[in-house]
Amino acid sequence: MLRLSKVNKYYKVGTHSLHVLRDVDMEVADGEFVAIMGASGSGKSTLLNILGILDDYDSGEYWLGDTMIKDLSESKGASYRNKFIGFVFQSFNLLPFKTALENVALPLYYQGVARRKRNQIAGQYLERVGLRDWADHLPSEMSGGQKQRVAIARALIGKPRLILADEPTGALDSETSTQIMDLLSEIHRTGITVLVVTHDQEVAARTQRTIRLRDGKVVAAHEASVSHPGMAAAT
Numbered sequence: 001m002l003r004l005s006k007v008n009k010y011y012k013v014g015t016h017s018l019h020v021l022r023d024v025d026m027e028v029a030d031g032e033f034v035a036i037m038g039a040s041g042s043g044k045s046t047l048l049n050i051l052g053i054l055d056d057y058d059s060g061e062y063w064l065g066d067t068m069i070k071d072l073s074e075s076k077g078a079s080y081r082n083k084f085i086g087f088v089f090q091s092f093n094l095l096p097f098k099t100a101l102e103n104v105a106l107p108l109y110y111q112g113v114a115r116r117k118r119n120q121i122a123g124q125y126l127e128r129v130g131l132r133d134w135a136d137h138l139p140s141e142m143s144g145g146q147k148q149r150v151a152i153a154r155a156l157i158g159k160p161r162l163i164l165a166d167e168p169t170g171a172l173d174s175e176t177s178t179q180i181m182d183l184l185s186e187i188h189r190t191g192i193t194v195l196v197v198t199h200d201q202e203v204a205a206r207t208q209r210t211i212r213l214r215d216g217k218v219v220a221a222h223e224a225s226v227s228h229p230g231m232a233a234a235t
């Protein structure tokens, strides 16, 4: 599905350069369900934005399928993004003055699909996330869990092969988080590759594998799970 090789990313902050991703190597196979964990500021969102072709990187390689994603034009980047990737965010990112149905239909609007057709398809996706009866409601009339379902339906409507979710349960209570993870698991079972950034061990435990970031570096699985008393004693 995707592969990063020695990816580095810097942010310019005033006259400084902040090294946010350091030689990141990772590979995600078709159909995997993967969690990305790490402390706040460790580079998780930066990594997800690069994977989602929302942001560029400074060196290394990012392969999405057979395509190297690097220095793409705005329109080429958008075209890969729309074709392959669906996004889910902690803060839902719904348009406040659009109904649930219109929010879900939005990607089809940008594809130029006629209103009647896109509303019909959006209705099917709302049904799939259990919100058929909420089609005409505004986000302000819905709970956090319902808003996240709308966002997930919107992410699915473009038939992505990859869902990137940045702390999708970060604003939800634990019961609602479980329901959202049930939905993401169901999506994964349909064959879509799912990557979830999370702080929550319970969320990560629902996935097949966890990639850990520390200060912009991928921490090897054995380093993350095993403590090193010898090293600690040496310092």
Ligand code: ADP
Pocket (backbone or CB within 6 Å): 011, 012, 013, 018, 020, 038, 039, 040, 041, 042, 043, 044, 045, 046, 047
């Ligand atoms: P995480 O999602 O793991 O909390 P981020 O990827 O958001 O981490 O941020 C990683 C580091 O990069 C942090 O130190 C953050 O302050 C910095 N950073 C993120 N975005 C920007 C930006 N647009 N400009 C400058 N620094 C940024």
Ligand code: MG
Pocket (backbone or CB within 6 Å): 044, 045, 046
């Ligand atoms: Mg983040």
